[in-house]
Amino acid sequence: MFHVEPISKSIVNKGILLFMMLFLFSCSTPRQAIDVSDYILMPHGKEVLGNKGLTAFIFENNPRKIPFNQFVAQKYELGTYADVEYWVTIDGNKFKVMVYENAELEKYFDTTTFIAANVEPDSAIVGSRAKFLAISVINSYNEDCLADNSLYKNTIITYLRDLKKEYYNS
Secondary structure (H helix, E strand, O other): OOOOHHHHHHHHHHHHHHHHHHHHHHHOOOOOOEEOOOOEEEOOOOOOOOOOOOOEEEEEOOOOOOOHHHHHHHHOOOOOOOOOEEEEEEOOEEEEEEEOOHHHHHHHOOHHHEEOOOOOOHHHOOOOOOOEEEEEEEEOOOOEOOOOOOOOHHHHHHHHHHHHHHHHHO
């Protein structure tokens, strides 16, 4: 008589164990979480003539305030809340500020890896439900002013941080 049963059981058990290990390791790939408590600069955003993709200044939305697009439109008397773009003069230089719509933000950046510190219950939300906001800035030559090699980077970051503070305090 041949006894094949113990060998086949051990092969089946090893096969199941191998399958379970592969399944667990393939499903649990760690994702790096990105802290956006103040702001973060992300490349490869909106595209404008002469640029592959602009760098975006991304920060957390305050859902207890009016929508950011509305805030900017009122502040700079733009008249419209859609496709918010405006020119501003800082230290004698003209810059075009472009506010991303939420759909554009999702198109260019994977915000699922961003950590939102300011989570509000639905009853407390007054403005937009967007968790993050993004802004890109170019000069009159269509140069990305938030790029690492830009001479205007520090000036624009200071302007955007002040704009963000004003929005939070409005």
